[in-house]
Amino acid sequence: MKLTQNLGTVALVALVVLLAGCSQENENFAPVSGTVTVKGKPQPNLIVSFLPVTQGEEPAIASSGLTDDQGRFTLKTTGEDGMEGAMIGQHQVRIRNRIVLGAEDAVVPEKSSAVRLPSKATDGSLTVDVPKEGLDTLTFEL
Numbered sequence: 001m002k003l004t005q006n007l008g009t010v011a012l013v014a015l016v017v018l019l020a021g022c023s024q025e026n027e028n029f030a031p032v033s034g035t036v037t038v039k040g041k042p043q044p045n046l047i048v049s050f051l052p053v054t055q056g057e058e059p060a061i062a063s064s065g066l067t068d069d070q071g072r073f074t075l076k077t078t079g080e081d082g083m084e085g086a087m088i089g090q091h092q093v094r095i096r097n098r099i100v101l102g103a104e105d106a107v108v109p110e111k112s113s114a115v116r117l118p119s120k121a122t123d124g125s126l127t128v129d130v131p132k133e134g135l136d137t138l139t140f141e142l
Contacts, residue, residue: 034138042071
């Protein structure tokens with residue numbers, strides 16, 4: 001009986017520590033979604049990347065999203081455990097055409113679906129400040 005109680009206590013403590021770590025990590029992120037238009041039309045198959053401009057010792061975690069047929073995107077952090085959103089704070093934004101190379105079964109967009117983007121889309125001169133509340137009506141008009 002005592003062994004069962006000890007295992008239960010250990011499991012409960014591990015769960016509390018795990019949840020505390022997750023909530024602390026999530027406090028640094030906010031949901032971000034929006035739309036990309038090119039010459040006034042929604043543009044699919046664009047990768048929207050947010051690169052944090054960090055100060056101090058906090059590690060920068062980038063976020064990205066792929067535009068759908070309506071030009072809408074939702075950001076998710078990069079990596080295996082990607083979570084929705086972007087780090088709170090200032091970001092450089094880069095937008096580029098999605099191109100998949102190397103895989104035999106990969107779908108590569110036709111050249112006609114790729115769009116010529118202005119230099120401001122790719123050179124990092126676009127910036128966005130992500131507030132704690134997040135952003136859901138962000139629009140990039142290129």
